[in-house]
Amino acid sequence: MNSNITHDYIREFLWEMEPKDEGLIRELEVEAEETDVPIIPLEVKSFLTTVLEIKRPKRILEIGTAIGYSAIVMSQYLADSGKIDTIERNPKMLVRAEENIKKAGREQCIRIHEGSAEDILPQLEGPYDFIFIDAAKGQYHLFFEYSKKLIAEQGIIMADNVLHKGMVAKNRYSIPRRQRTIHKRMRNFLWDMLYDEDYKSSLLPIGDGVAICYKKS
Ligand SMILES: C[S@@+](CC[C@H](N)C(=O)[O-])C[C@H]1O[C@@H](n2cnc3c(N)ncnc32)[C@H](O)[C@@H]1O
Known part of the structure; x- marks a missing residue:
């Protein structure tokens, strides 16, 4: 599939080079592909887990659980007795996420919050050492505002899909009218x-575009 973010041959090379997971993580990648659920691609997983390996967070917040794939992946990089709060509003995803988290034996460290992030974020208490934003692209600006209130000093906020198939980098008038609100909102967020x-932040052309920002102390 053409990502519109980087050349296909570069992407294919990265995919071929990356070590592959086995067991449940691989099963979830197959499940996501077969059922058309958008999970983080391999190169984003690799970057995310490298950052987590360095950081070893005690508390992670994720906005956008889907089937629980990235939450399960991230849970492998928590500090001792660390916890993940993850938010999902789609009831079908919630059922699958619960099943998968149970299958992974991670019920003790991953808590799913059911409902819209807009409603749940104001109820959460920080600080979180790491926040991963991976939900409705039109709301990233809002999610970022809440994340800034919840992130710890020297914490990291990471956001996926920030280039939205390359559209965000294009001139506003060259993209379909219906996409222009997301385009404008995402650019404002960035x-x-x-x-x-x-914050010290950086924008990376991997996957569908990744933003990473570090809260200076
Ligand atoms: C890209 S998927 C998340 C993928 C997941 N992080 C992974 O890589 O395994 C985005 C998910 O966010 C959920 N979502 C989107 N907007 C949301 C919102 N405002 N509140 C809660 N969940 C939301 C969608 O239902 C969808 O399941």
């Missing part, structure tokens, strides 16, 4: 993130 003096 602008705020990159120019916020409390």
